[in-house]
Amino acid sequence: MKPTDRDLLTSSHWGTYRVEVADGRVTALRDFEEDPDPSPIGHGIVDVLEGPTRITTPMVRKSWLEGGPGTAGEKRGEEDFVAVTWEVANKLVADELNRVRQDFGNQAIYAGSYGWASAGRFHHAQSQLKRFLNCIGGCTSSKNTYSFAAAEVVVPHILGTFRGFLDTATSWESIASDCELFVAFGGVPLKNGQISQGGTGAHVQRAGVSAARDAGVRFVNISPLRSDLMEEVEAEWLAPRPSTDAALMLGLAHTLLAEGLQEQTFLDRYTTGFDRFTRYLNGAADGIAKNAAWAADICALPADTIRDLARRMAGSRTMISVAWSLTRQDHGEQPFWAGITLAAMLGQMGLPGTGIGFGYSAMNNIGLNRHQLDFASFPQGENPVKDFIPVARVTDLLENPGGQFDYDGQSYAYPDIRLVWWAGGNPFHHHQDLNRMRLAWAKPDTIIANEWCWNALAKHADIVLPCTTPLERSDIAMSPKDPYLVAMDQAIKPIGQARDDHQIFRGIATAMAVHDAFTEGRSAEEWQRWIWDVSRQRVSQFGIELPNWDSFQKDGWLKVPTPDKPEIMMADFRKDPDANPLATPSGKIEIFSDTISGFDYDDCPGHPIWLEPLEWLGSAEPDQLHMISNQPRNKLHSQLDHGPVSRADRPRGVEPVTMHPEDAAKRDLHEGQIVRIHNKRGACLAELRTNADIRLGVIQIATGAWFDPDGDTCRNGNPNTLTPDKGSSSLAQGPIAHSCLVKVSSA
Template identity: 70%
Template sequence: MTDQNRDLLTNSHWGAYWVDVADGRVTGLRDFEQDPDPSPIGHGIVDVLDDPLRITRPAVRKSWLEHGPGARGDLRGSDGFVSVSWDEAERLVAAELDRVRAAHGNQAIFAGSYGWASAGRFHHAQSQLKRFLNCIGGFSHSVNTYSYAAAEVVVPHVIGDFLGHLERATSWEVLAESCTLFVAFGGLPLSNGQIGQGGTGAHVQRGGMLAARAKGARFVNISPMRSDALDALDADWLALRPSTDAALMLGLAHVLLTEGLHDRAFLDRYTVGFDRFAAYLRGETDGTPKTADWAAAICEIPADRLRALARDMATSRTMIGISYSLTRQDHGEQPYWAAITLAAMLGQIGLPGGGFGFGYSAMNNNGLERRYLPYAAFPQGQNPVKSYIPVARIADMLENPGGTVDYNGRRLTYPDVKVVWWAGGNPFHHHQDLNRLRRAWARPDTVIVNEWCWNSLARHADIVLPCTTALERSDIAMSRKDPFITVMDRAIAPVGEARDDHAIFRGIAARMGVEEAFTEGRSPEDWVRWLYDVSRQAASRGGVELPGFDDLQKRGWVRVPDPAKRTILMERFRADPDAHPLKTPSGRIEIFSDTVAGFGYDDCPGHPAWLEPLEWLGNAKADAPLHMISTQPKTKLHSQMDHGPVSKATRIKGREPVTMHPVDAAARGLSEGQIVRIFNARGACLAGLRISDVLRPGVIQIATGAWYDPDGDTCLHGNPNTLTPDKGTSKLAQGPIAHSCLVQVEAAPDAPAPRIGTPPPG
């Protein structure tokens, strides 16, 4: 579908790029000229398209091939692989699916496939997998995300919806015009703002922050890391203890309440349950008033600073920003509920520049001014299997078939999974306590993976089906989260015998008699055109005229016009809460939720509360005295292209870097650049040391995304999820709590070299 009269173009979650090709090989990427702040991440793919870690033929784990399903699952990750033909791979997969369906039912097939995959509208790996499995009777699945599971569950109880409010956050343009105080709980780390689901045309986070600052907005960075805000913002830094955000918010709320700074008229008209929450603030329900002094003792921010901040918030046009990271701590539901309540007390929700917003700078599209057009998605069909789990409970599911878990007022039963199939993600990046996951991963009979390189997931599979990258297939990037629609050209032929996911599933579907149901008689080119034409018709009904498909191919991209009216979160609700009620039982903001209270959970009451985390500096011991923050990486999206040059450029002696405060380094006799061992009772990882005062003492920071390279219980490469606890945030959401993690650090002078840079044994 490529138009030969223009340069080749591609798009990704981290940006659009022009593609240079010579002699059938990609020689470089050029930043898209419409992007004012392009990300370097995309350039990392050029050198790894056909490097030694590329999977070029279907491969089967040796023990599984020789002895059949269930053989030596404990060797996943260390066993060798045998290359096979596509014909043999399709036969093995089809036979195993038929065996499991006949003996155990379709609920024994788990399509995890959690992850970002490609930005293409058609070649979206999860959608392709789930459509195929629905054609053969369905599968067990997961719900919610590792990014913000706790918020996904609790926020709808409070304001009726989460994703809708996330996508309609007050825009940076409005913040620049009207906000005078931006209080950022969890900071505004620009590294996260490089990415956007479905494709990114122009990065706006840096420009949005700087514009607001230039117009006079004051920023407050409430984070253990000063580096969570750009130096140019000149932000006030409140270096709280990690996992204590909810306590700090309650202390601010108590000041507003006791000093009469709360907006009672707003609370009466737009909320329910405030008086019950106020009784908790005053200590009438538990004997402990949540004063600024009480909060100061927990979060280690001086009480006078908290009182001053509360007064500033009450007298300014204040935006309360809440990062995704706050949900990834024990009781991660509470900071989001408390932040919404705090904003309600200020009475500025629905006003320009005021209220609250989720995930500013967590993704490029948050706060981006754009139209919301109902673009078509590749149809997955209907899944008749009703079995599901919260996304972060996969190790529990594999260890406890038939066991139960509380989740959002329900009690779920874990399916007895025999086949795990992953396409477009990497659980050995996302999940916590990877040593536990690896043990649980040994239990299923068969693990099937669609992957393009020998990362940690591929190494822990039984059957590996080599797929293409976005540069080896034609597609279109078209997301309501971004105003740019771009063609994604096929720049080179597939490397080796790699196939796109649609071709992989089409081949297996043919063996199982469902090819016509899977393809509907369309080729991939037909599907891409169909998706665009349906989306174009929907856009036209919304008042936006897009070029025809052939015209788009000729130009390569188009930008959808901005909306006529600026975006202000919950503006219509504020204007008339009766005409535009929230989707809560009361139609109002539920500061106290009878629904949540009715669940009777001891770890999630019916209002915002402080609940002591499983691990935090308030209960640190000598064997684990440091709090580890595992942030999103700056040089890759999660673990994607960890083996590429952009990611490798930041490593220290081949390891992921870890940052430690000078005081903590001196206490351990550690020096800049040496290899250290980070450890606790769950495991260990090796990392290269950086010493800096960009974080508070007692805290270390290491990025996620290093490919898991286990040697016993130690990751030689620097994956911090060997250390993080695998526990749910609460019975309400069961989200991950990676940020509530205590560790120790010591020198590792004789550390073995990482092994992940070589293919697995044959």
């Protein structure tokens, strides 16, 4: 029961809002007064809480209900559903779990369940699912993220950690104070900075960029899209061919080396393997120097532009930012490795305002000056099953049981998956080559989905368990990535028979006689109090005192104080590398990695390298274009695509696609026309918008349109009908959506 003497509050990955309710219905969300740059995304939920897209009762696919597990999997996505009671649904799920466990083992259950789900600390769908499955013997899981899988695997070999340096990125305050030149590979897209995991109180990215510009910082935007840096900073725009970032970085590095501009003292003390890298850079093995002229041929930028940028970087206090999108290309490990090497050559890592940062404005928390606090979370327990897949290898898993795959120096086998359970995400958004995945999706005996609306995941499931939205349950927004802690109030009763995920799993746990193990005798509110109390104890060790639970609920929110000093990434290592070594074999920055070299991967050797992508403009046919499928500005991935904020940007029902006017004219296409984007993997429809602020030969279409197939064509404009499903390399096996060639014609 929430206090009645204050406004209702809710929080999400894209912002905090005051909730207005009348007659038991949410009528509006008001932007949080503490937020100087609120996101409109959250407002999109109001009109879709009820209506034709809402799932209000447990549903079972007709053939599966009549014929049992394994019946007509090819009909997923097309067949009608039958409403059942929760009692029936719980028994169906429990019986099917018991069958799979007994006949095939727990490794036959796949619960990667990747996605963003709720911002709440307790009602986090994947945590609830994994705790439940761990109570009954575990499941096959996934590793890494679609966001930056290649970096997650390669950067720890170079710097000892990746996520640790995401959380300690040099703050915008330090950049404004001490940086002179900000070189942004992939730009600083403010639309991405609308979001942050676990709840967002106040958006800081626009203010951070603006303050740096006002302080005299010069920006260079290296991206096919001018809009990847806000217009007000008047950034210099360099638009290389997509998927050639590593080659450009190598050309910059060669210029520094050839002109003696590298900081050799830094390289000698803080790095290892630079000498072996320089042999590659100078062409010792292949006879090809990776100089500015070589890079110019690959990137389609003038060699003099590359040389001039290298000299300015060496002559300035320089911050290099590498966007997360750079990892989502073929050989996506290389831009991050090359970027770190380039920063090491400049010798400014660990100094105020300079060095390297991984994805400024990729999320709101990058560069946000905050305490690194270890808040408690809903405990998942231990998973006894050791089988896993790299997160983006879902289709390979389903297609090829028993098949082998490489990952981070070892070889593994795909288990034979009989049951897939997804809660809090949507693989028909995240994954590549959706037409291929859809065929593989027909193979498991059973697909279970916890969902609140009829998106593609729900339509392609066998059993759909209707869950609540954050507005229909209480929770806590309590993220170490954001200083605002918010009491998420239950604003309205659950719609129809929807249940929160914890209640869903309690019911199934009861049917499987593991209720006590799953709940530990606590109610949902008692678990939230437990999380709060344990967190209070933990953060008190850092001199931060949180109020008791009742006071927090009464006030509704609080802000953790800002640290006294701005964050400077790698400052301790810079100050004393012997006392503060990196967690690498050498304790230093590994420009050459003996470990990776020892894996003997042709597609990821022991140093930064240029490797030709699977698809890029350098190998394109005359009428092919390079498609960039970036993050949307009006939704989080595919969340709320059916809401009014997202729909307002596509009045004709399909996602917009941006193309250079000259490319449109060559194809006799015009502004506002419905076009068909296609390649050998599939197609999607889109509405054409022309703009000269995109590189010639490139089109841009945001991800997130709900997959709605008509044959091999998505009627809504989901670009993942087109993107290739191949691992970035044998090292990381990350997604490569941005290495994608297409054709565009009249629909």
